[in-house]
Amino acid sequence: MDADLLFIPLNSVQWKECSSHGFIKPSKQEGATSKQNIQAYTPALIEEILNFKYVDQNDLLLIIIDPIRVQVPIKNVLNDIFPNNAEQKFIKSKRYSVVHLQGEISIDAVIDRIPIKRSKDGFFHVHIQTVD
DSSP: OOOSOEEEEEOHHHHHHHHHHTEEOOOOOTTOOSOOOEEEBOTTTHHHHHHHHTTTOSEEEEEEEOGGGOOSOEEEEEEEEOOSOGGGTTSOOEEEEEEEEOSOEEGGGEEEEEEEEOOTTSOOOOOOOOOO
16 A cells, blocks of 8 residues: 555544444445445545545545554555536546445544535645655
């Protein structure tokens, strides 16, 4: 795993549920028969993902995960991502390298959560600066 941090966008209701249970679990996808994964994103992609996939959201919590604290397998996978907004279904998917966390992860892996809102220009802006 090359990324020092991973990001999981959640709304406040999803975060309250996760924090009350003590873990983040994979979302249930209809018709899915394979093992469920939590989709996380690297710093290089998070802003683009937010502005493409989360077109139906005005504010989110950006959950920051330390991959070293994750106790489940982590796998990079190329995924077709669609916007969440049902009205935007005519938009074609885009293929991204997504990080799959293969199972439930403890809240102990969360190192921060940052509320983010769309700016006046209608986009989420996330600027990540890492220090080596």
